Amino acid sequence: MNACIKLGEVHGAKLGELLFFRQAGAAVLVTAVIASGPGLASIRTQRIGAHIRRAVVGLTGMVFVFSAIMTLPLAEATTLSFSTPIFATILGAIVLGEPTGWRRWAAVLTGFVGVVIVARPGGHALPPIGIAYGLIAAVTTATVFILLRQIGRTERAQTTVWWFSVLSLVPLSIVYAMTAQAHDATGWAILAATGLFGGAAQLAMTASLRYGSVSLVVPMDYSSLLWATVLGWWLFGTLPGDTTWIGAPIIVASGLYIVWREHLRRREITEAAISPE
Template sequence: MALSLRLVAAALLALLLALVKLASESGLALPEILFWRQLPTIALIPLFLWLQRSLKKLSTQRLPQHGVRAAIGIVAMSLNFGAVTLLPLAEATTFGFTSAIWAVILSAIVLRERVGLWRWSAVTLGFLGVIIIAQPGDGHVPLFGAAVALASAFTIAIISIYIRDLAQTEDSITIVFYFALFTTPLLTLVLPWFWTAKSPEQWALLGAIGLVGLVGQILLTAALRFGQVASVIVMDYSSLVWATLLGWAVFDRLPPAITWIGAPLIIGAGLLIAWREHRLALGPRANLANG
């Protein structure tokens, strides 16, 4: 079930990024896109739960943890949306896959977890893929855009740890609601500086961003509730297929050959990390080497 949820979420989030890119190219500013991405959540989730007679799901004893998750989450969302406005869809999506690599680095530095040869090799492999795609100094990818995408993946790695912890006691829809509840007022404060008159097409884009983003985030969070991070995150790689198709169909752009050389290295690194963490979870008998 967790894998299916994550698979659908990956498709929806690829669509979300395409909509964000369209909205940005239509002249809408990033803070305004973020605001309309979050606002529908505050109204639609309570309405849905009220119709289901399940409003009690919104009760929580962990407001501080939701606040921390929201603070990191709004930074991650800003960087993620910013990356897709600076990069082609496929490249922005590929750099996002480095979240698994950042998770290994975080576990070693912050959690003091022992990381052995397998996972450090995966980290090296993944960043080799990043260098190949970015081609520092002589590439088709803007280095600033690549840096924003990598920073987004880093913050997403942090969020995955927080969501996994929250999901032990909170429903996925509760986590999504409090994320919007904490961040929408902050976005409201900056909105007057970016507000513009909108065409019907722009309003349609903003409405689609809010709806697709809400459903995708609920499914994404639910997958972390029902499955291990190392297992469900494998399904995220399917979003590269959707990003490539959307980039071709909507923006008339296909990734260059260099992306198809670097992307398998990044994906391979993520799969190696997922495999190794699965082996570690099985216990000492399953491990032939440390880390």
């Protein structure tokens, strides 16, 4: 999907168009999956306000995610997205009051060191605005994680995905009407592929969390750096900079440690709850 976003930009697609097709593709796929599974009645909700808040924050985050991808090389944009668990840890401690020991705080600081290395302060290889887009995207995505933890207490994952896709199409339809333009066959194909790949990825992520634990699923996400590197070289002739090769492993290690500590904490809570007094 990220490669399609950059290809779309190369073929003249604007940010509003890419966002609209991304969400339209997701809405179509998610609706089809729900209709063939639990049925459309499962999208009923008593928490429309929570879904609206999630849509506002999620769409804001998506704007910055797409902007970072369009501004930075694929590998660097992907690497900055790996800082999301770092910000999620901070927000979890502040907003949800989750216990966060010194080990996870040390992992957070280590992760920020990796971000600084990738950002190359004082260097000129990466545009500062692109770095800003990537970090704001990570913060807003972490905020979405916090909202999803609260919504997930009462809502099915597919229901949440459906409401996000459909609600975000309301403002995006207005944006698309203002930015829509003619494209050649390749341009239309890229826009359609952006939506289909984005929707498929969202469904796959939802399914992965249903069949596997977070501690198992999240590390798989880091393999996206491999694909971003390969696609960046193949399609755009770019490879990660020297500092990215240094900073990326630090950020990944920080994120993996945070996930592992969270897994241990939840296992301890579960064992304490089921153990006899």
